[in-house]
Amino acid sequence: MEFEIEYQRGKRRKRQKTFLAKTILWIVQIAVVIFLAYFITNIVLEKTSMQGDSMKPTLSDGEALIVNKFAYLLRGPKRNDVIVIKQSGREHDYYSVKRIIALPGETVQIADGEVYINGEPLKEAINCEQILLPGLAREPLTLEENEYFVLGDNRNNSEDSRFANIGTIVAESIVGKVWLRLSPFGFVSKLNLRNETDETQEK
DSSP states (O other): OHHHHHHHHHHHHHHHHHHHHHHHHHHHHHHHHHHHHHHIIIIIEEEEEOOSSTTTTTSOTTOEEEEETTTTSSSOOOTTOEEEEEEEOSSSEEEEEEEEEEOTTOEEEEETTEEEETTEEOOOSBOOOOOSOOGGGGSOEEOOTTEEEEEOSSTTSOOSTTSTTTOSEEGGGEEEEEEEETTTTEEGGGTTBOOHHHHHHHO
16 A cells, blocks of 8 residues: 555656656747847847838838848858948938948949949949939049948939948948848849840840
8 A cells, every 4th residue: 555655656756847847848948939039030130111212113211121130240241232321410320221332442433324343334233223423433432441332222312422421331330231121022132133134225
């Protein structure tokens, strides 16, 4: 009889330990999921919106965007990347969205409506208008080691590196790479790209 009582007690203790272990594991899993969700949505990614028409036709005013803030952790920004820049105004900091055109160490110039990089015409990756106002890039402009030259895709309605109030962008002011447009959904790197038909028609 005593043996049976001890046996039942042992089974009960074993069930209690198993239940406790499962409960602890469940709590840890929930904590990990919450941490990962917070990390991804607040540290890795950030939601913002397009302000103004400077990136038309690629992006339009009010469109919701997802920014990858870790995109440049292992490599630097590349030409044609659409980025979010943290800029300072008279009253407060604000975000702007532009496209990288020239990289550190390169010489950029705008002449006859076209962008030239190191003296060679830039083969544009996107559909855009000829530039009517070259601004600061009327003369060759050589970028420092940490500088980027950016333009809006709406080349004739954009405040960007052509103008003294914006100027060249330093790496530290880049928040991240614009990854997604939420509505209508699309990967920003795939929007408004030129195709072979466009290039053939120009020739």
